[in-house]
Amino acid sequence: MTDILMPKATAVWLVDNTSLSFEQIADFCGLHPLEVRGIADGDVARDIRGADPIVNGQLTREELDKAQNDENYRMKAVVSRHAELLKPAKSGPKYTPVSRRQDRPDAIMWFVRNHPEVTDAQIAKLLGTTKATIESVRNRTHWNSANIKPVDPVTLGLTGQLQLDEVVRKAADKKAKDDAKNGVLQPIEAEPEPEAAVEDAEEEYGMGAEPTAESVFGSRD
Template sequence: MTDILMPKATAVWLVDNTSLSFEQIADFCGLHPLEVRGIADGDVARDIRGVDPVTGGQLTREELEKAQDNPDYRMKAVVSRHAELLKPSKTAPKYTPVSRRQDRPDAIFWFVRNHPEVTDAQIAKLLGTTKSTIESVRNRTHWNSANIKPVDPVTLGLIGQLQLDEIVKKAADKKAKDDAKSGGAALQSIQAEPEEPEFVPEERVRPGAEPTAESVFGKND
């Protein structure tokens, strides 16, 4: 599947103007089938205006007709030169295959339960999800909360072990620094040791004059 521009707007148009199944639209637009169902029910993307992918050059009429005739067929998007030019130059968020997207809430819940020091922004970047999704998993308001269980993202194949170790270490170090600044015990000032008195040699008493025989041996009577 090729990334398309404005996937939700495209999904809105396909729901309103074609007989495609929710799964076909979800696969083409990179959405979850339940999101597409929400669009059809009016619960999702209410204010989004539909965009025709055929006139927009992202889908051929032949592909659309072939998909409408065969519910098992998955449409292939047209590789657009303009879409390539419009892609951001920075590294795009990690893409997660459609088959594994239902695993992300489990991975999010694992982070929330086992590593609360990892921020929502770090989780979103690492798993390719959104902060609103993370918040819904944390507050148990996610549409699939009853089936969400904490599972290691490495086990799910969403990230590698080195990535996980790096993000956890980075978050732990930052939390330790923040705790030291706010609530950590203040370092006691080191008391200066008493200075030793400077050594001054004793002054020698110099005799007033050279010794004489009389002063040494006394007077002869």
């Protein structure tokens, strides 16, 4: 089904002006039948003005008549010839200039060393490389392993800081959820207890003893 503009407003008009079933209206507008029932009962979309899908060019009169004569018929929306042009274009594979491709193993090593929680699939997508290359860098079987050193991919110009931060954040969130699911507790750095400071003072000045001028400032000798 093609998404239509103003689905609730269209549903309001169809409820008020046609004999279509709730299921037919719901199917056409992309709503739940109970939501359409709520519109008919006045519980939903009270302040929404109905929108005629025929006037708006989203439905033909022939389609509407077919549906009203057959409750099992599901109406088909009119597809605009400009609809395909309005769809966001899918981004193609990440292209890395030839001059920078030799830097990708360094960036991969940076991920392996600093962010092991980031998956190979995420690294491959961000850097425009392959899982096989990532595995060879990790296992030190890459042909140029002797010269590979970890370098921040942003510094190498292979990605932007925002994209890198987003990938790292998603990986960290997923790891935290997985750890919580598996019952792995995250380490918490304990704050020093006040008693420790007291014990240190007692050791320095003597058990329960008040500090003297000599103990604080030292003797003249």
